[in-house]
Amino acid sequence: MDQPPKWANRFLEWYCHPDLLEDLQGDLFEIYRNKREKNGKRSANVLFVWLVLRSFRWSTMKDSKSLELTTLDMYRNYLKITWRFLLRSKLYASINVTGLAVGMAVFMLIFLYVRDEISYDTYHNESDNIYRIVSNLTVPDGYFEFASTPPHLGSRLKEDFPEVIDYTRLANLGGVLKVGEKSFRDDRGIYSDPSFFNLFDIPILQKNQDTPLSNPFTIVLTESAAKKYFADEDVLGKTIEIEGIEQPFSIVAVMEDVPANSHFSFDYLISMRTREALDFLREGQWFYLDYYTYLLLPENQRIQELETKLPDFIEKHIGDAQRDAGQTYEFKFQRLADIYLRSSRDVEIGANGNIQYVYIFSLIAIFILVIACVNFMNLSTARASKRAKEIGLRKVVGAVRKQLISQFLMESILISVLSFVLAIVVTMWVLPFFNQIVSKELSMQILFETQTLVFWLALIFVSGFLAGIYPAMVLSRFRPVRVLSSGSPTSSENTLLRKGLVVFQLMISTILIMGTIVINQQLKSMQNQNLGFDKDQILTINFARNNEVLEKMDELRSEFMKNANVANAAFSTFIPSTGASNWYTTYEVTPGEKLNASMYGYLVDYDFIDTYGLEVLVGRGFNKEIPMDVDDAYVINEAAALKIGFENYEDAIGKPINQIGKEGKIVGVIKNFNFKSLHNEVEPLVMQMAPPFLSFMSVRLNSGKALETIGELEETWNSMISSVPFEVAFLDQDLNRRYAAEIRTGEVFTIFSGLAIFIAALGLFALSTLSAEQQRKNISVRRVLGASERGIVYAFAVQFLKLAGVALVVSIPITYWLAESWLNDFSYRIDLGASIFLLGGFITLLVTLLTVSFQSFRLTRLNPAYNLRSE
Amino acid sequence: MRGEHIGELEELVLLTVGSLYKEAYAVAILDEILGNTNRKMDVTAIHSVLRRLEKKGFVTSEMGGATNERGGRRKRFFSLTQAGRRVIEDTMELRLALYNKLPKLAFVAV
Numbered sequence: 001m002d003q004p005p006k007w008a009n010r011f012l013e014w015y016c017h018p019d020l021l022e023d024l025q026g027d028l029f030e031i032y033r034n035k036r037e038k039n040g041k042r043s044a045n046v047l048f049v050w051l052v053l054r055s056f057r058w059s060t061m062k063d064s065k066s067l068e069l070t071t072l073d074m075y076r077n078y079l080k081i082t083w084r085f086l087l088r089s090k091l092y093a094s095i096n097v098t099g100l101a102v103g104m105a106v107f108m109l110i111f112l113y114v115r116d117e118i119s120y121d122t123y124h125n126e127s128d129n130i131y132r133i134v135s136n137l138t139v140p141d142g143y144f145e146f147a148s149t150p151p152h153l154g155s156r157l158k159e160d161f162p163e164v165i166d167y168t169r170l171a172n173l174g175g176v177l178k179v180g181e182k183s184f185r186d187d188r189g190i191y192s193d194p195s196f197f198n199l200f201d202i203p204i205l206q207k208n209q210d211t212p213l214s215n216p217f218t219i220v221l222t223e224s225a226a227k228k229y230f231a232d233e234d235v236l237g238k239t240i241e242i243e244g245i246e247q248p249f250s251i252v253a254v255m256e257d258v259p260a261n262s263h264f265s266f267d268y269l270i271s272m273r274t275r276e277a278l279d280f281l282r283e284g285q286w287f288y289l290d291y292y293t294y295l296l297l298p299e300n301q302r303i304q305e306l307e308t309k310l311p312d313f314i315e316k317h318i319g320d321a322q323r324d325a326g327q328t329y330e331f332k333f334q335r336l337a338d339i340y341l342r343s344s345r346d347v348e349i350g351a352n353g354n355i356q357y358v359y360i361f362s363l364i365a366i367f368i369l370v371i372a373c374v375n376f377m378n379l380s381t382a383r384a385s386k387r388a389k390e391i392g393l394r395k396v397v398g399a400v401r402k403q404l405i406s407q408f409l410m411e412s413i414l415i416s417v418l419s420f421v422l423a424i425v426v427t428m429w430v431l432p433f434f435n436q437i438v439s440k441e442l443s444m445q446i447l448f449e450t451q452t453l454v455f456w457l458a459l460i461f462v463s464g465f466l467a468g469i470y471p472a473m474v475l476s477r478f479r480p481v482r483v484l485s486s487g488s489p490t491s492s493e494n495t496l497l498r499k500g501l502v503v504f505q506l507m508i509s510t511i512l513i514m515g516t517i518v519i520n521q522q523l524k525s526m527q528n529q530n531l532g533f534d535k536d537q538i539l540t541i542n543f544a545r546n547n548e549v550l551e552k553m554d555e556l557r558s559e560f561m562k563n564a565n566v567a568n569a570a571f572s573t574f575i576p577s578t579g580a581s582n583w584y585t586t587y588e589v590t591p592g593e594k595l596n597a598s599m600y601g602y603l604v605d606y607d608f609i610d611t612y613g614l615e616v617l618v619g620r621g622f623n624k625e626i627p628m629d630v631d632d633a634y635v636i637n638e639a640a641a642l643k644i645g646f647e648n649y650e651d652a653i654g655k656p657i658n659q660i661g662k663e664g665k666i667v668g669v670i671k672n673f674n675f676k677s678l679h680n681e682v683e684p685l686v687m688q689m690a691p692p693f694l695s696f697m698s699v700r701l702n703s704g705k706a707l708e709t710i711g712e713l714e715e716t717w718n719s720m721i722s723s724v725p726f727e728v729a730f731l732d733q734d735l736n737r738r739y740a741a742e743i744r745t746g747e748v749f750t751i752f753s754g755l756a757i758f759i760a761a762l763g764l765f766a767l768s769t770l771s772a773e774q775q776r777k778n779i780s781v782r783r784v785l786g787a788s789e790r791g792i793v794y795a796f797a798v799q800f801l802k803l804a805g806v807a808l809v810v811s812i813p814i815t816y817w818l819a820e821s822w823l824n825d826f827s828y829r830i831d832l833g834a835s836i837f838l839l840g841g842f843i844t845l846l847v848t849l850l851t852v853s854f855q856s857f858r859l860t861r862l863n864p865a866y867n868l869r870s871e
Numbered sequence: 872m873r874g875e876h877i878g879e880l881e882e883l884v885l886l887t888v889g890s891l892y893k894e895a896y897a898v899a900i901l902d903e904i905l906g907n908t909n910r911k912m913d914v915t916a917i918h919s920v921l922r923r924l925e926k927k928g929f930v931t932s933e934m935g936g937a938t939n940e941r942g943g944r945r946k947r948f949f950s951l952t953q954a955g956r957r958v959i960e961d962t963m964e965l966r967l968a969l970y971n972k973l974p975k976l977a978f979v980a981v
Contacts, residue, residue, distance in 0.1 A: 024918060027918070030940055
């Protein structure tokens with residue numbers, strides 16, 4: 001039958017004034033039929049529902065007089081009773097509202113955080129159709145997952161596959177910008193193809209060319225960079241110099257700043273053509289992985305389809321090169337929106353997030369909300385007796401169960417609404433602090449978008465419903481005769497459930513507490529981990545291979561060494577906080593038999609090993625007395641020695657080795673030091689001297705007076721160097737930054753588990769207060785019969801401690817399992833000792849004890865006569 | 872003057888009610904307006920305008936006979952009242968008077 005949706009029709013009949021109903025309904029039916037003939041059932045249904053809703057207005061409604069008077073009065077009465085009940089029991093009401101409000105506030109904060117994390121790179125129009133292509137490289141004895149690709153992969157893919165609509169490449173560049181006489185250290189620059197703007201939607205604000213970045217030596221500034229370097233001048237056509245490149249760059253466009261939720265960030269873009277013009281594009285070199293390649297594919301392109309064609313593609317273009325080098329490629333596609341949260345490859349373009357932490361935080365949010373809801377459930381059922389008479393009377397007067405359930409649900413939803421309002425206030429208040437901790441710029445605005453508002457409405461109702469449905473069922477089940485005659489309902493099953501819920505709350509809190517301890521211990525051990533080098537008191541200066549500095553290296557060092565507070569100074573390509581590059585390395589174990597592998601390389605000077613306090617195990621470090629060292633000496637770490645195959649490090653000495661094309665021999669083996677993140681094992685490292693390629697200066701200070709020394713060094717530096725500003729960083733701080741994600745998680749976890757236990761304790765406190773009230777007579781009788789104070793406190797507290805004990809026992813294996821799976825991500829990890837669980841358990845028990853003992857002490861102070869005199 | 876002032880949509884509906892004569896019910900008015908002015912509205916807007924006009928006394932309504940296409944429900948037919956007719960005429964006159972005062976130059980200038 002061609003009937004419109006029944007429910008909508010019924011709704012119409014329900015609200016519409018009978019005088020208007022017939023013709024209005026008729027009109028809608030007529031329109032429905034016309035639409036249905038024209039556009040089919042679905043759109044007709046939609047239209048009908050829409051019209052019914054649109055017609056729902058004051059003028060069409062039944063007069064409120066025609067609403068049944070009693071129903072309306074009933075609701076008014078429910079509200080009144082709820083209000084009175086809340087006022088009468090201020091303690092419980094405030095505990096309910098506070099707990100729920102804090103829970104909701106936490107939920108909102110985490111919601112904002114998670115929403116921001118998952119919004120990365122989704123602001124581009126073509127976001128769903130952009131893929132990054134990444135390389136898995138298998139070398140004779142190793143396997144690497146790089147985020148980068150060879151230089152011309154994108155163009156070859158576009159030639160071979162008609163599916164590829166467009167591609168763009170990015171490559172990192174670090175350099176000192178020079179504007180007029182001023183120089184700025186800004187290494188947030190990226191090389192890019194002009195197609196950047198076809199793929200990514202970051203608007204160009206002004207430009208003087210149709211396609212910016214299509215010529216060499218052109219640069220695009222972001223808005224804030226333009227402001228920073230040129231104040232408010234008109235920048236188009238002006239030039240900027242970049243240290244190390246002779247020709248100046250012409251500014252061809254200004255673009256909007258890169259949104260914070262992007263997996264890459266930069267201050268300026270330089271045309272990829274520049275690299276071509278400077279002749280280091282390395283076109284045709286398949287083992288030079290320096291480019292991030294993004295493809296634009298058609299909508300609904302099946303990515304597996306493309307991936308199956310890749311092996312042939314690889315064979316066609318790289319087959320021979322692969323066989324020569326003994327290395328094999330595999331290319332993978334990553335969805336643009338997946339990069340930030342799901343990619344952790346070598347040489348990522350920026351610091352990525354971690355989907356695991358998104359899950360962990362979401363889980364915490366839900367846990368805390370559940371704990372708060374449980375409080376409500378517990379308190380309402382526990383206080384059931386207070387309302388027994390009311391319910392009995394209502395039933396006698398004729399209330400049916402459905403009405404009572406709706407009454408109690410209404411109550412809990414009302415509390416939920418109150419809490420929500422409070423939660424918004426709390427969130428507003430703490431958001432700035434939260435932003436600081438997670439180093440984001442979250443704004444409340446998102447909370448009030450239409451989409452999220454619907455979500456909050458759902459949150460209010462779900463938490464109100466969750467918290468209220470059980471008490472409503474229990475309370476409405478009371479038998480009027482019994483509660484009216486005896487005054488209290490029997491409720492042994494309720495207490496069991498209540499106990500279960502308390503155990504559940506305490507269990508979650510305990511898990512969070514233990515989790516906090518695990519995370520913080522792991523963090524501390526990571527920060528105190530022996531890295532194999534001395535990380536304290538080292539200053540680093542990044543001069544980005546600046547010629548002036550390179551020319552004056554020796555002079556600079558000797559001037560610095562004159563400062564009494566400088567212990568040592570050295571130059572190198574990398575420092576432990578920057579990671580290292582992977583380079584093609586050949587070596588011989590038995591003479592004449594050349595082998596190769598990809599190994600990390602450090603280019604250093606004579607003083608590097610001493611400055612960092614690296615321990616030479618066998619042989620020697622680089623030696624100033626031996627001038628040939630610059631040309632042929634290599635120092636390798638233990639891992640490299642083992643990888644090459646020198647079980648006995650002595651065997652390595654004097655063996656030939658060649659990295660990036662410099663023939664030489666191994667002169668020493670040093671102890672492993674951690675030059676990458678602690679997530680990884682120490683990997684093979686090869687060090688050689690290469691004065692022209694150094695870009696960091698490291699200065700070791702004697703302890704104390706660091707600031708003063710920095711001031712003195714700055715003067716020295718400025719008197720000698722004019723093209724690079726003196727900007728120093730403390731190595732240990734930079735190293736800690738590598739664990740930013742973990743440190744952040746640790747802090748957030750600590751705060752939220754604190755809140756969880758706080759809410760649980762609130763509930764426990766209220767419950768114990770209640771329990772104390774109910775046991776008043778019981779305890780008074782004991783007192784009269786001569787029970788000691790201590791005995792009473794003990795008897796009372798032990799009821800709750802038992803529950804905490806059960807929670808503890810349950811939470812240990814769960815925590816163990818969760819913590820193990822988190823820790824397995826680290827190669828340097830703490831062991832889960834008993835102390836963690838002991839400490840966590842102790843905290844839970846202590847909080848429980850403190851919470852309930854307040855009440856138990858009060859009990860002992862009661863005058864028995866006062867409690868027993870009335871019956 | 873109060874009550875005699877009508878808005879643009881009200882005027883349009885009022886005119887349509889008049890022009891449809893005995894056949895003016897909401898859906899027909901909707902179609903007529905769509906046909907004449909190509910203006911897409913939903914029927915609820917027509918309903919509320921009609922109710923408003925009825926309250927102001929410019930139209931009256933009565934229920935018609937049952938028809939099949941509406942599941943047996945009757946239509947409510949609207950017709951102009953004297954007051955309704957006068958308000959249309961007043962409006963027209965006012966417009967015409969103002970229109971005639973438009974300087975011819977205005978057309979030249981544009």
